[in-house]
Amino acid sequence: MISSQPSVIEHIDFTSEAERIRSLVATHGSPLLILDCDAVRRQYRALSDALPGVELHYAIKPLPHPAVISTLMQEGARFDLATNGEVDMVAELGLDPARTIHTHPIKRDSDIRHALDYGCRTFVIDNPDELKKFIPYAADVQLLLRLSFRSPDAKIDLSKKFGCDPAVAMALLQQAADWGIRILGLSFHVGSQCAEPTKHVEAIRSCGGIIMQAEALGLPALSIVDIGGGFPVDYQDKVQPIDTFCAPIRDALAGLPAGTRLIAEPGRFIAAPSMTAVSSVMGKAKREGRWWYYLDDGIYGSYSGRIFDYTHYPIDSLDFFGERSSSVLAGPTCDSVDVIEDNIMLPELECGALIVGRMMGAYTSATATDFNFFRKAEIVVVNDAVSEEYNVVPLTA
Structure with a gap:
């Protein structure tokens, strides 16, 4: 097997990115990684x-x-x-x-x-x-x-x-x-x-x-x-x-x-620019005056690069309107280290709201785990094409 994760090929022309993301989540659920060829x-x-x-x-x-x-x-x-x-x-x-x-x-x-x-x-x-x-x-x-x-x-x-x-x-x-x-x-x-x-x-x-x-x-x-x-x-x-x-x-x-x-x-x-991560808010709690949002993806999953690659990804809610306040995004596991961002400005979100991480192609799915039996994000491939043959000169003396 060349990949342990399912890969679904989509050939859909959406009028907006938000529409595409919602449609893919409706079809495949979350967490999701959208791979754009x-x-x-x-x-x-x-x-x-x-x-x-x-x-x-x-x-x-x-x-x-x-x-x-x-x-x-x-x-x-x-x-x-x-x-x-x-x-x-x-x-x-x-x-x-x-x-x-x-x-x-x-x-x-x-x-x-x-x-x-x-x-x-x-x-x-x-x-x-x-x-x-x-x-x-x-x-x-x-x-x-x-x-x-x-x-x-x-x-x-x-x-x-x-x-x-x-x-x-x-x-x-x-x-x-x-x-x-x-x-x-x-x-x-x-x-x-x-x-x-x-x-x-x-x-x-x-x-x-x-x-x-x-x-x-x-x-x-x-x-x-x-x-x-x-x-x-x-x-x-x-x-x-x-x-x-x-x-x-x-x-x-x-x-x-x-x-x-x-x-x-x-x-x-x-x-890096080829994948967008989409996760859902599983639950929320107000702690010390800030909203904590618990996602179905986290440090042990697609956001593993926060630990292994020292990377802070551009992250926002799909619905980005409303007054924003300092918030925390946490992953789904029972481990307290599973915090994606501990000071991110977000509007107040409800359960089921979608969080989008961008620039998520490098050192994310490759280093993700199934820790705590939370499944890895499914990778959905868009804008794929049929392979062709190319002749390339080998390295020779």
């Missing part, structure tokens, strides 16, 4: 326009849903895999393995073999022990060396757990050459939800220096630079438009050696 297309195309010449590999982790994969397959996207489950998902959807890379820096031997059996040939390493695992597969693989560039301004610093210090890159490249393992290029990920592109630029320039240094030492040529992800989206605060954010990145990429193959691993940027 048009938003996936818009985000993919916007980033493609902002990074011309960069091959976009969608990072499946934030929203591993078949409709997202199929939509991006239609767009000609490539894909970033990190686990056996993700390999299985794209394999079941018929994705050509030439359109994939496997980017988890730490893998079991069985993980390597599983990806190879599927047909994925490009992997990522960041240390000598991981490099050693590829000795038996040297004739079948090509590797990217992941570098670490710490980014304190990122929402989540992805260079803390993975990546090697650029200062030891030459030693790893030499070790790979000694063992007959082909390292094809360099990769990095400066962090998630970056406010500025400064660290991307620094990392790209450092990669350029390593490429030239490797050439000077007579090591095998490095022909790929993978700039990872981190491209920001609007939650409660506005971020730079993507074309503005990417302008310095484009300039830095232009400084790499001619012919360098450029790839990126966007996840959140593509996924």
Whole structure:
């Protein structure tokens, strides 16, 4: 099975968003996550326009849903895999393995073999022990060396757990050459939800220096630079438009050696705007002068990103008229930590009122649980289309 949640495809043209939401809730109940494939297309195309010449590999982790994969397959996207489950998902959807890379820096031997059996040939390493695992597969693989560039301004610093210090890159490249393992290029990920592109630029320039240094030492040529992800989206605060954010990145990429193959691993940027969460008020109570509204979705469900992803989502009631006062939105479980927002301005609501969370595509359903036996929100897919075949050049030396 490629998804543990039901997925219903809707082909309905509603005159307003509120009408669409009410109709879907009437049909499917709540809680609900509405996955809009048009938003996936818009985000993919916007980033493609902002990074011309960069091959976009969608990072499946934030929203591993078949409709997202199929939509991006239609767009000609490539894909970033990190686990056996993700390999299985794209394999079941018929994705050509030439359109994939496997980017988890730490893998079991069985993980390597599983990806190879599927047909994925490009992997990522960041240390000598991981490099050693590829000795038996040297004739079948090509590797990217992941570098670490710490980014304190990122929402989540992805260079803390993975990546090697650029200062030891030459030693790893030499070790790979000694063992007959082909390292094809360099990769990095400066962090998630970056406010500025400064660290991307620094990392790209450092990669350029390593490429030239490797050439000077007579090591095998490095022909790929993978700039990872981190491209920001609007939650409660506005971020730079993507074309503005990417302008310095484009300039830095232009400084790499001619012919360098450029790839990126966007996840959140593509996924986040694609889903809207809809939940219902199950009950209400006035506590210390404020209304508490208890929803049928919460921190252990679609709003799991409040904990795991440190994200405050744009949230409002579907009926937003009336005098507003400081209120609390709580989830349905018996756990006191299950509070979505503890100071949100809302009109007085009644049981059955609908609460809408926006920008809910990334790290929400993917990290939701069935804790306390409250079911996960059903995902309803709208604006879906039939998949088509695309021919994409694989990563080769």
